[in-house]
Amino acid sequence: MDAFDRKIISALQQDSARSIAVLAESVGLSPSACHRRVRALEESGVVAGYAARIDRVKLGLTLQVFVEISLSSQAREVLDAFEQAVCRFDDILECHLTSGHADYILRVVARDMEDYAAIHRDCLARLPNVASMQTIFTLKPVQQWRGYPIR
Template sequence: MDRFDRRIIAALQQDSAQPIAALADAIGLSTSACHRRIRSLEEAGVIVGYAARINRAALGLSLLVFVEISLNSQALEVLEAFENAVQGFDDILECHLTSGDADYILRVVARDMEDYADIHRNCLARLPHVSSMQTIFTLRPVKTWRGYPIPVAPAV
């Protein structure tokens, strides 16, 4: 990737809905060259999709919760059973295999505590092979994810 590719990626992470002409102008390329580079980045698997960032509070989802999960075994079939089960619950937004005390960390959103209690009972408690679960409620965001850091190569 050269500096133009990096600038394209950085700009698309901030606003993927901007017209290609505006993006091209901002980074100093023709519209057709910018479009070719975007397609190339897509084909190479660098850009894997586009999505809007949604204000979860506007959807009535005021609780952001992280759940640390420890399993009763590290056997391959136990890990696979847990990971397959997680895929079946839309309430689990993300699941990451981790190092440290917990085996997994989940990201979950809920409308309120009553909704989270329902998610806990009908989703989290049904996950297989769980030996312990620790719920961490966020109080407020300090810094939210806005994309990956893209070091821009200096102009030559």
């Protein structure tokens, strides 16, 4: 990966909807060279896909929470059962296996506290082998994810 590839990746993270011509101009390449590089980045898996960044608040999802989960055991079958169950619930946006006092951290969004209570009852409480659960409510975003640092 060279400097042009890094510029392309940075530009795509900022706005992947721009045309190849605009992208090429912004990184200092011809459109055909830029297109070849974008295709190569896609084929190699560096660019894994494209998606729009959606404002969750404008969708009515005003509450964002992180849920720390500790399981009753670290046995492989317990971890596997938990991970499979997590993937069945659309309300769980992200799940990360972690080190530290919690085994997993989940990211969940909800319309309001009543909606989160329903998600807690109908989704989180149904996850298998949970020994303890702690919900952390976000008060405000200070810095939101804007893409990976490209150096």
